[in-house]
Amino acid sequence: MCDFDAVWLDVLKIFPVLGGGSPGPSQPVEEAVYENVRRHLQELGNIDTFAAILDLEIQSVIRNVLAPKFWKHFQGDSVPTDLQTCIQDQALVIEALPDKNKLFTQFIDAINELYHSFNVLMQVKPRLARLMNPEMSSGLSSAKLLHEDSIKSYLRDSLLSQLPPAFSVVVGAFYWVHFKLYTKASHLALTTVDSEVFDELLCVGCNFDVEQCCCLRLTEMVNKTNMKLFEMNLIDRLTGSALTSLIKLKIKEHINDTCQGIFDRSHLKQLEKWLADVIMTWLKSIFTDWQTKDSAKEVEVPPSVQSFKVKLTYYMYETFAQSVIGQFFSIIIDYPDSIPAIDDLKICMEKIDMRVYLTESLRSSLEARILHPGVNTMDILTGYVAAIKAIRHLDQSGVILEMVTAPIKDYLRKRSDTVRRVVTGLTEEGPTDLSEELAKGESIKDGKESGPDEFSNWENWEPDPFGIDANLMKYNNSKIMRSADIISMVVDIYGSKELFMTEYRNLMADRLLAHLDFNSEKEIRNLELLKIRFGESLLHSCEVMLKDVTDSKRINAHIHGDGNINENQMFDISSLIVSAQFWPSFNKESLQLPEEIENEFKKYTKAYEGYKGNRTLNWRTVTGRVNIVIEIGDRTMDMVVSPTLAVIIYHFQNKSEWTIEELSSITKVPASALRRRISFWQNHGLISESSPGLFTLLEKETEKSQFEEMSLAEGDDEDLESAMASASDQREEELQVFWSYIVGMLTNLDSMPIDRIHQMLKLFASHSGGVEFTQDELKHFLQRKVREHKLLFSGGVYQLAK
Amino acid sequence: MKVTIKSWTGVATWRWIANDENCGICRMSFESTCPECALPGDDCPLVWGVCSHCFHMHCIVKWLNLQPLNKQCPMCRQSWKFNIH
Numbered sequence: 001m002c003d004f005d006a007v008w009l010d011v012l013k014i015f016p017v018l019g020g021g022s023p024g025p026s027q028p029v030e031e032a033v034y035e036n037v038r039r040h041l042q043e044l045g046n047i048d049t050f051a052a053i054l055d056l057e058i059q060s061v062i063r064n065v066l067a068p069k070f071w072k073h074f075q076g077d078s079v080p081t082d083l084q085t086c087i088q089d090q091a092l093v094i095e096a097l098p099d100k101n102k103l104f105t106q107f108i109d110a111i112n113e114l115y116h117s118f119n120v121l122m123q124v125k126p127r128l129a130r131l132m133n134p135e136m137s138s139g140l141s142s143a144k145l146l147h148e149d150s151i152k153s154y155l156r157d158s159l160l161s162q163l164p165p166a167f168s169v170v171v172g173a174f175y176w177v178h179f180k181l182y183t184k185a186s187h188l189a190l191t192t193v194d195s196e197v198f199d200e201l202l203c204v205g206c207n208f209d210v211e212q213c214c215c216l217r218l219t220e221m222v223n224k225t226n227m228k229l230f231e232m233n234l235i236d237r238l239t240g241s242a243l244t245s246l247i248k249l250k251i252k253e254h255i256n257d258t259c260q261g262i263f264d265r266s267h268l269k270q271l272e273k274w275l276a277d278v279i280m281t282w283l284k285s286i287f288t289d290w291q292t293k294d295s296a297k298e299v300e301v302p303p304s305v306q307s308f309k310v311k312l313t314y315y316m317y318e319t320f321a322q323s324v325i326g327q328f329f330s331i332i333i334d335y336p337d338s339i340p341a342i343d344d345l346k347i348c349m350e351k352i353d354m355r356v357y358l359t360e361s362l363r364s365s366l367e368a369r370i371l372h373p374g375v376n377t378m379d380i381l382t383g384y385v386a387a388i389k390a391i392r393h394l395d396q397s398g399v400i401l402e403m404v405t406a407p408i409k410d411y412l413r414k415r416s417d418t419v420r421r422v423v424t425g426l427t428e429e430g431p432t433d434l435s436e437e438l439a440k441g442e443s444i445k446d447g448k449e450s451g452p453d454e455f456s457n458w459e460n461w462e463p464d465p466f467g468i469d470a471n472l473m474k475y476n477n478s479k480i481m482r483s484a485d486i487i488s489m490v491v492d493i494y495g496s497k498e499l500f501m502t503e504y505r506n507l508m509a510d511r512l513l514a515h516l517d518f519n520s521e522k523e524i525r526n527l528e529l530l531k532i533r534f535g536e537s538l539l540h541s542c543e544v545m546l547k548d549v550t551d552s553k554r555i556n557a558h559i560h561g562d563g564n565i566n567e568n569q570m571f572d573i574s575s576l577i578v579s580a581q582f583w584p585s586f587n588k589e590s591l592q593l594p595e596e597i598e599n600e601f602k603k604y605t606k607a608y609e610g611y612k613g614n615r616t617l618n619w620r621t622v623t624g625r626v627n628i629v630i631e632i633g634d635r636t637m638d639m640v641v642s643p644t645l646a647v648i649i650y651h652f653q654n655k656s657e658w659t660i661e662e663l664s665s666i667t668k669v670p671a672s673a674l675r676r677r678i679s680f681w682q683n684h685g686l687i688s689e690s691s692p693g694l695f696t697l698l699e700k701e702t703e704k705s706q707f708e709e710m711s712l713a714e715g716d717d718e719d720l721e722s723a724m725a726s727a728s729d730q731r732e733e734e735l736q737v738f739w740s741y742i743v744g745m746l747t748n749l750d751s752m753p754i755d756r757i758h759q760m761l762k763l764f765a766s767h768s769g770g771v772e773f774t775q776d777e778l779k780h781f782l783q784r785k786v787r788e789h790k791l792l793f794s795g796g797v798y799q800l801a802k
Numbered sequence: 803m804k805v806t807i808k809s810w811t812g813v814a815t816w817r818w819i820a821n822d823e824n825c826g827i828c829r830m831s832f833e834s835t836c837p838e839c840a841l842p843g844d845d846c847p848l849v850w851g852v853c854s855h856c857f858h859m860h861c862i863v864k865w866l867n868l869q870p871l872n873k874q875c876p877m878c879r880q881s882w883k884f885n886i887h
Contacts, residue, residue: 516811572809580815581834617814624812632803
């Protein structure tokens with residue numbers, strides 16, 4: 001046989017790979033060597049086996065030498081170890097990396113080296129072909145090495161099988177630099193924020209001094225690297241995920257930079273344009289930039305880039321929607337200026353289902369921002385109304401609205417002053433949301449009537465949004481929900497109009513009594529608007545109240561015109577004459593007027609009786625406004641005070657020292673209340689408490705002047721106290737109706753627990769006037785009776801006290 | 803010291819001068835209205851019979867119209883005559 005060693009040397013010349021270890025640069029080989037090897041192989045008769053051995057050998061070299069060597073570049077200190085552990089969030093890691101440029105060069109070096117080895121290996125293919133050339137027929141089919149891309153796939157497979165976790169970070173860093181280079185131009189054009197960079201005269205692209213800018217060189221390097229990656233068929237596999245997360249990061253950054261906090265214009269168009277102009281062209285450049293240079297023919301955009309675009313567009317929508325939703329609370333507050341942002345979100349929601357996310361996030365932000373004790377009720381209401389408007393705009397069906405606002409309603413229900421605030425909001429002067437809505441009311445109602453049935457509008461029907469709990473839909477009558485306007489939504493907080501109307505009546509009574517100026521035009525206008533919305537029957541009392549005001553005005557005019565009363569008149573009397581049945585009940589304060597003043601009122605009553613036959617007046621002396629002039633020393637005070645205050649100071653006219661008891665017995669005002677009133681005059685420096693319980697008039701000028709300015713403000717404070725019985729007092733009076741029933745029950749049945757009593761009373765209540773009450777209220781009532789010694793409570797049952 | 807009252811705006815409730823509180827026919831308070839009316843007082847006045855019983859005018863008129871023959875006071879069954887003051 002021949003000399004095997006010599007042949008082996010020749011083989012090694014052709015395929016240095018077989019020698020093991022790192023393949024060095026292969027020398028050109030002469031045809032004679034081929035001839036030699038070919039002959040020997042033919043003699044051995046199995047060139048296929050040889051090809052298979054070659055194949056295995058190449059695989060093992062790639063797996064054992066190339067791949068570890070390649071990966072070695074990225075081990076050690078290149079990526080900080082703490083960052084390696086939190087690999088999940090690649091994008092963040094990339095951003096946090098201290099030295100991206102180092103990684104950048106590292107990556108390029110590694111790729112260069114890999115490419116070099118790859119090229120060496122690639123030479124195997126033509127050489128093998130050349131070796132087997134003459135026996136095309138038997139060889140080609142079996143030699144895997146000759147198949148297209150087999151080495152590429154070996155390389156890819158073994159590289160990926162040994163992929164270290166931190167690698168994507170390196171790739172990320174590489175493309176991060178590339179992106180920066182790429183967007184340098186647009187950066188300079190677009191951002192103004194980077195002015196500091198200009199100051200330092202650093203190039204935005206490569207971070208070197210502008211004079212030594214190496215962007216071009218770097219770009220060249222990147223393009224070469226891309227080309228190499230592409231040739232090795234590695235670009236998708238090796239860089240895909242890192243590239244995706246990098247782009248996602250860029251999208252997020254861009255959205256944060258351009259859209260954060262700006263709601264008054266639409267961003268979607270501009271974002272889409274940005275995605276196409278910047279990101280997509282950049283992506284294309286990765287795949288094609290190096291091609292265009294050497295091949296003149298039309299460069300095809302790889303299909304992977306196309307599918308990438310779809311993915312990224314969705315990602316952009318999603319990120320944008322999340323960003324908008326995250327700021328939705330501010331959007332609500334800014335409404336209607338923020339309509340463009342809501343429109344944007346609407347478009348996003350058509351593409352991606354974000355409903356659940358929206359409701360969750362909005363609920364929690366509302367809870368965090370407005371539903372806590374630090375926010376006053378009026379602000380919550382304002383927020384509520386704004387939320388209604390904004391969400392309406394977003395979602396016509398009202399389902400999201402219902403879900404988002406439910407916690408607000410629950411919360412408002414717990415606040416005691418809600419009703420009062422709503423009613424104030426409805427009627428207040430000035431541009432509050434609610435009063436504007438109320439004023440709009442008429443047109444809404446007209447609109448409804450003109451559109452007779454919803455069937456005519458069937459073309460605009462939209463199905464209920466999906467992803468919403470079906471029970472919820474059943475529970476809420478969605479039709480009512482949809483047609484409800486803002487006022488109804490607000491009133492709906494309590495689920496009953498009656499409660500609102502009662503509160504409205506109380507507030508109106510307070511207002512009318514506080515001003516007593518017989519000027520009810522505004523109230524009448526409000527009432528008319530409310531009537532349109534809530535119907536006349538609920539507001540009947542209010543109507544009577546306002547009529548009382550106008551009637552009183554007329555009666556006053558008539559009585560003043562009467563000659564008899566004007567004789568020897570001490571002072572002018574006007575009176576608001578109310579129909580007690582229709583007003584909320586007054587509180588039980590009382591005041592005894594001095595005789596001469598009372599006589600004046602008797603004269604007025606007489607005049608009234610003369611004017612309205614068979615009717616008379618019961619004066620409610622505590623309520624009213626008295627214009628008095630106090631002359632003391634050389635000073636004159638002209639002020640408007642409440643009757644009690646006027647009477648107190650009036651008494652000091654004749655006697656300059658009063659004990660609290662004396663004063664209390666003459667005015668019939670309880671001592672504690674009286675003391676509180678006297679403090680008003682004390683503040684004005686007119687009266688002082690010379691010894692405990694003894695009040696003296698200060699005739700001399702003391703420190704009065706400093707008090708003078710407070711006068712009217714304080715007087716007004718007093719006026720603002722409600723003359724009406726508190727709601728709970730009124731309630732107790734209503735329950736008093738049942739007292740006789742309770743006595744009857746307990747007489748017959750001796751002793752009963754509270755729930756039995758409640759049950760039986762409910763039975764009666766349905767017959768008599770339909771007063772509704774809870775067991776808690778009843779308990780209060782019964783406990784009061786126990787305190788009054790009318791009932792006994794022991795062992796959980798109530799008994800009559802004997 | 804001298805206190806002069808220049809003017810006094812007071813509040814009063816009006817009531818009918820009657821010997822009862824509720825209308826014997828509709829059982830509503832006199833100061834309230836008969837079931838047909840919305841506004842009390844002038845718009846829904848009281849009337850007195852010579853028997854001294856009084857009712858909402860609308861109530862008694864309706865009652866009298868229902869009595870075909872002898873018009874009686876629903877309280878005391880004396881024949882009804884309006885007591886004009």
